[in-house]
Amino acid sequence: MSRFLSRKFAGVEPYVPGEQPRGGSFLKLNTNENPYPPSPRVLNALSRGEAEKLHLYSDPAAAGLVGAIAARFGLAPENVFVGNGSDEVLAFSFLAFGGDAPFLCPALSYGFYPVFARLLGARYEAVPLREDFSLDAEAFVGCGKNVVIANPNAPTGLAVSRQTVRRIARSNPDRVVVIDEAYVDFGGESAVPLVPECDNLLVVQTFSKSRALAGMRIGFALGNPALIADLNTMKFSFNPYNLDRLALLAGQAAIADEEYLADCTRRICATRAKTAAALRALGFAVTDSKANFLFVRPRGISGPALFAALRARGVLVRRWDDPEISDWLRVTIGSEDEMARFVAVTGEILQEAAR
Numbered sequence: 001m002s003r004f005l006s007r008k009f010a011g012v013e014p015y016v017p018g019e020q021p022r023g024g025s026f027l028k029l030n031t032n033e034n035p036y037p038p039s040p041r042v043l044n045a046l047s048r049g050e051a052e053k054l055h056l057y058s059d060p061a062a063a064g065l066v067g068a069i070a071a072r073f074g075l076a077p078e079n080v081f082v083g084n085g086s087d088e089v090l091a092f093s094f095l096a097f098g099g100d101a102p103f104l105c106p107a108l109s110y111g112f113y114p115v116f117a118r119l120l121g122a123r124y125e126a127v128p129l130r131e132d133f134s135l136d137a138e139a140f141v142g143c144g145k146n147v148v149i150a151n152p153n154a155p156t157g158l159a160v161s162r163q164t165v166r167r168i169a170r171s172n173p174d175r176v177v178v179i180d181e182a183y184v185d186f187g188g189e190s191a192v193p194l195v196p197e198c199d200n201l202l203v204v205q206t207f208s209k210s211r212a213l214a215g216m217r218i219g220f221a222l223g224n225p226a227l228i229a230d231l232n233t234m235k236f237s238f239n240p241y242n243l244d245r246l247a248l249l250a251g252q253a254a255i256a257d258e259e260y261l262a263d264c265t266r267r268i269c270a271t272r273a274k275t276a277a278a279l280r281a282l283g284f285a286v287t288d289s290k291a292n293f294l295f296v297r298p299r300g301i302s303g304p305a306l307f308a309a310l311r312a313r314g315v316l317v318r319r320w321d322d323p324e325i326s327d328w329l330r331v332t333i334g335s336e337d338e339m340a341r342f343v344a345v346t347g348e349i350l351q352e353a354a355r
């Protein structure tokens with residue numbers, strides 16, 4: 001910290017992203033990236049001719065991408081906000097709506113929420129999950145606070161129904177309810193159909209996971225036009241050209257390829273089921289994940305020991321030190337081959353530990 005940093009930021013603890021190794025050959029199952037490349041339509045959209053236009057600014061209204069997303073979800077362009085990754089959309093949400101009431105979040109969830117709150121001047125309160133990691137929905141019903149819930153949740157993978165989201169949104173009519181659907185395409189029930197009836201609901205999604213564009217940084221929010229206008233006030237007061245020209249084109253191409261999305265997510269869900277069965281056969285506890293990762297607790301070895309042994313063999317997964325989950329690992333679903341290798345390496349480690 002320099003002696004110049006604003007005093008109000010002295011206690012900020014930044015979010016720590018999963019490791020992104022540069023060299024070496026790692027099996028990377030630690031940041032929930034899609035194992036498959038983006039849609040071929042995306043690759044075609046990123047032509048040399050488009051790159052040559054990079055001397056020009058991108059469209060600050062992002063009209064092409066906003067229109068394509070609106071059409072995809074049966075909403076109007078006024079219902080759509082796009083950001084530089086859903087992280088930026090979430091940040092603008094904390095910035096815009098966190099001034100008057102705290103944000104209530106599940107205690108075990110996306111680690112960025114408390115960081116955004118701290119940085120952007122919003123208060124943050126956490127509700128513990130139940131023993132089985134399920135959401136204590138009643139704590140959010142009629143809470144009178146803003147709400148942020150990841151659905152499906154990370155790192156647990158557990159999802160709540162649209163009906164539960166509706167109850168939370170309808171019972172807090174004077175607060176904003178943000179549903180972070182980063183993983184919804186892998187088996188969750190989306191809250192998007194509630195947007196027309198709940199003017200306090202913001203549904204946030206990303207192109208990073210199911211649409212295989214983590215490196216392009218595209219996220220969006222769907223909500224009432226007044227909420228979307230507020231997010232645009234934040235954006236135009238901060239970074240009007242928040243998506244670059246190539247990202248806008250890639251996003252439009254990706255949203256148009258429904259078939260590719262369905263195919264990719266179907267494959268990942270099939271691999272998830274197979275991997276879960278293999279790990280259960282090895283004695284693991286495995287939650288009922290509706291995301292592109294599994295949340296698992298090994299038997300016969302501690303979580304930290306398995307994490308270290310995997311890493312020593314070039315396999316990266318994610319774990320946290322929070323006491324309730326210190327023995328659990330979050331494992332991204334890769335390709336069939338990658339997961340077969342993961343299961344084989346894990347089996348070897350367990351055998352060695354048993355000796």
Ligand SMILES: *Cc1c(COP(=O)(O)O)cnc(C)c1O
Pocket residue numbers: 032084085086087088110150154180182205206207208214217218219
């Ligand atoms: C990955 C993730 C995001 C952020 O994704 P972006 O790449 O910024 O779009 C947001 N929320 C959750 C819960 C995530 O796991």
